[in-house]
Amino acid sequence: xxxxxxxxxxxxxxxxxxxxxxxxxxxxxxxxxxxxxxxxxxxxxxxxxxxxxxxxxxxxxxxxxxxxxxxxxxxxxxxxxxxxxxxxxxxxxxxxxxxxxxxxxxxxxxxxxxxxxxxxxxxxxxxxxxxxxxxxxxxxxxxxxxxxxxxxxxxxxxxxxxxxxxxxxxxxxxxxxxxxxxxxxxxxxxxxxxxxxxxxxxxxxxxxxxxxxxxxxxxxxxxxxxxxxxxxxxxxxxxxxxxxxxxxxxxxxxxxxxxxxxxxxxxxxxxxxxxxxxxxxxxxxxxxxxxxxxxxxxxxxxxxxxxxxxxxxxxxxxxxxxxxxxxxxxxxxxxxxxxxxxxxxxxxxxxxxxxxxxxxxxxxxxxxxxxxxx
Numbered sequence: 001x002x003x004x005x006x007x008x009x010x011x012x013x014x015x016x017x018x019x020x021x022x023x024x025x026x027x028x029x030x031x032x033x034x035x036x037x038x039x040x041x042x043x044x045x046x047x048x049x050x051x052x053x054x055x056x057x058x059x060x061x062x063x064x065x066x067x068x069x070x071x072x073x074x075x076x077x078x079x080x081x082x083x084x085x086x087x088x089x090x091x092x093x094x095x096x097x098x099x100x101x102x103x104x105x106x107x108x109x110x111x112x113x114x115x116x117x118x119x120x121x122x123x124x125x126x127x128x129x130x131x132x133x134x135x136x137x138x139x140x141x142x143x144x145x146x147x148x149x150x151x152x153x154x155x156x157x158x159x160x161x162x163x164x165x166x167x168x169x170x171x172x173x174x175x176x177x178x179x180x181x182x183x184x185x186x187x188x189x190x191x192x193x194x195x196x197x198x199x200x201x202x203x204x205x206x207x208x209x210x211x212x213x214x215x216x217x218x219x220x221x222x223x224x225x226x227x228x229x230x231x232x233x234x235x236x237x238x239x240x241x242x243x244x245x246x247x248x249x250x251x252x253x254x255x256x257x258x259x260x261x262x263x264x265x266x267x268x269x270x271x272x273x274x275x276x277x278x279x280x281x282x283x284x285x286x287x288x289x290x291x292x293x294x295x296x297x298x299x300x301x302x303x304x305x306x307x308x309x310x311x312x313x314x315x316x317x318x319x320x321x322x323x324x325x326x327x328x329x330x331x332x333x334x335x336x337x338x339x340x341x342x343x344x345x346x347x348x349x350x351x352x353x354x355x356x357x358x359x360x361x362x363x364x365x366x367x368x369x370x371x372x373x374x
Contacts, residue, residue, distance in 0.1 A: 028153070028203040030346035031072035034289050034308055035065040037240055037264025038092035041210065042072050042081075045203060048152015049082035052106075053199070053210060058095020058121060066099035068341055073104055080105040083150050085142075085199065087212030088192040089115040089122040098125075101133050109134040110148060110197070112161040113141045117192045142197060152203075158229050159198035159214055164222040165229065169200060172230040179248040180224035186244060189215040193239065198222070200229055204350030205369055209254050210236035211245075219250040232256040233352055233367070237277060240268030241292070246276055255282040257367045258356060260344055262289045265310070266331075271321055274299040285365060287344055287356055293322035304363040307342045 026046040033040040035056030043051040050073070056065025073081065084106050086094045100106070109130075115122050142148065144165040148155040158165040168174045196212030209232040214222070219238075222229070235256035239245035240263045259277055263269040269292030277286055278299075287305045297319040303309070325331050342360035352369030 026347075027350065028206065028346075028348040029076060030208070030348070031076065032236075032260050032262060032289070032344040032346065033065075033068050033072050034341040034343050035068060035092070035096070035262070036061065036341075037262070037267035037290075038065060038095070039087065039212070039240075039262055040065065040069045040096070041236060041262070042069065042076065043150075043153060043201065044076040044078065045150075045152030049150050050076070050078050050080070051083045051085075051148075051150045051153060051155065051201075052081050053085045054087055054093040054212070055084070055100050056092065056096035058091040058125075062096045062099045066096040066103060068343075069096065069100055070103040072343060078104065080107060083108045083110065083148060083155075085148070085197055086111045087196045087198075088112060089117070089119075089126065089195075090192050090213065091119075091121055093212065094122070094125065098129050098133065105136075106133065107137040109137060109139045110142050111139075112195050112197050115192065116162075116195055117190070122192075148199070154202040156200045156202075157197060158200055159196060159211060159218065159222055162195050162218070164198075164218065168228045169230060172228060174226040174228045177223050177225060177227045177249060177253050179252050180220070183220050183224065183247065183249050185220065186216040189217060189244070191215075193245075194218050200232075203348055205352035206233045206348040206350070206354055208232065208234045208236060209256070211238045211250075213239040213245065215239065215245050216247050219245065219247045223249045223253055227253045229254070231282075233258075233348070233354060234346065234356075235259040235280075237261040237268075237273075237286075240264070241270065241273050241277065241288075242268050243270045243272035246273045248276055251276050251280050256280060257282065258285045258287065258354075258365075259283065260287045260289075260346075260356070263292055265290050266293050266322070266324075268292065268294070269300070270294045271299045284367060285356075287358070289344070293318075296321045304358065304361060307344055307358055307360050309360075 028045045031042040038056040039054035040056045142157045146157040193213040196214040198211035201208040232254045241261040345357045348354035355366040357364035
């Protein structure tokens, strides 16, 4: 009888083991949503809380982008967004928030504080709409050095409201940044971009660096003379891959294994930025949300790394970058993208291993964990 009992217990443990292993193996899932050149990235750690950065475009596109983010949340099995960070008050980053809140509850709201670039849409949202959204939850204005309390993740703020981190992140040994010596400043950015909330998101040995639209000179302030934020497994490319961000002092110093650009067909992925991004030391791949006409085939990635193609495809895709018409001249309409919007899904493990999957063609690549993360 005792032998039979032991056998039944062992059998039950064996039956339960695959379920437990599958739950553990899930790790962290990241959904990089196509919001047509805006921003919306959802982090879902197994057994933890959901964490969303930005909510896509507003205006006529608010319902579209909110719907795409809500669809990603549904795919992840979520019934609420636990934490939402709005990097800054530009419409392509906060515009879908009110529509999203109609589709799924949002509990905790984080931002850099007041809008410093007056604009009717942003100011009206901040005075009339935003307070009604966070009234049902919690609102926090963050500053560099703050930890956002997301269960299952370590989320640290490294930039906010024009200020940057001045101390080392926990576990990071500051090192001299060799790219600072050749840095050439751009014009001072007085827009909301320079106010962006930047974060370093860590899941075990897997690290994501995501700085919103933080611009060139602020990247220098953050990274020079020493790198205090460490290196990245994955870089969420700043500012949709535009050349007023993504300086070598940042991109080359953080040495990402892979980078993802949330760009549009005529927004981001520009040649000057792509040259820096593609030449980052240690980089294995760049993944683009859209083929960029601003770069053409000259400064782009293979098609299997691009999530969305045009619904109306040119017979011959141009090699040379597209040259916009002179200022004040009406540009032709952008190539159509009316069909399904595909996203990138990243699945990461505690040992630093992660897989990026292009949901358009199911092409995926796995980057194995390596010793040392900083």
